[in-house]
Amino acid sequence: MPELPEVETIVRGLRAQVQGQRITRVVVHQPRIIHGSRAAFRRLLPRARIACIERYGKYIIFHLDLGAHSAASWCLLVHLGMTGQLHWCRPELPYLKHTHVTFWLANGAQLRFRDQRRFGRLEVIPAKFLSRYFTRLGPEPLEIPFTAFARLFAGRRAVIKSLLLNQSLLRGLGNIYSDEALFRARIHPVTPAGSLDLAALHRLYAAIRRVLRAAIAAAGTSFSNYITAQGQPGEFQFRLRVYGREGQRCMRCGSRVKRTALAGRSSYFCPRCQRRPW
DNA sequence: CGTTGAACCTGTTTGC
């Protein structure tokens, strides 16, 4: 579910409400959601202070301050999978279904992790392993310069949509924003990436930046599961131009939006604005 | 290298 803009929105909300807080108690309702060392999870999180919170692609990194308990520094990594939610609330709030982990905070509030499909994961790892943990992730789409961006696709025969979803090339894009960027750049999703000319690469680069920034400004896209750290839905679902609009009129040219399956996932595109390369 | 399908889960929508 959550792609870069949703995770960024959650991280900003968490910074405002839980950064600096000490964890006083952790309750794991669904142990299978915890990956890596469960012993480290149980031992280190109670009494840890959340020193700072970062986003890395679609991952959330909580840097822990363990004080005198540990000389090494540790992190809590959270990936939300398809339906994960990480939200701050009062302890009186009734437990909603699929709440897998509850963090009690020193200020009396709680941070709860819910995940209907359980594709999400939480893991405590030493900070020194972070770079190794993330070796397979490419650069941030909002940070990479254009020349490096263009190089990612040179000589690649794979279709552009697959490469946009591939986190080892760029970290953070998912199915929605890949389709939205390709639509805005007027590139057909099955175009071989290496065949994109300089003009097309420029359009794609600009489109990715525009759509991600606009989505962050709108607090992300909510269909059913995604909510911000404050428990609110995003607003970008009202600004989507192709994703989920099969059969509806293209907002640019009025043609019918089509849907095609690519590696088992839906790709939405306008057959007129996004011409096939042959 | 690139693609596909399956696996990990639960819930909703669609079609017969």
Add this chain to the structure above:
DNA sequence: TGCAAACAGGTTCAAC
């Protein structure tokens, strides 16, 4: 109305 299939924002792995 009932039931099965299809589908849902992600990642990883095996097979070809």
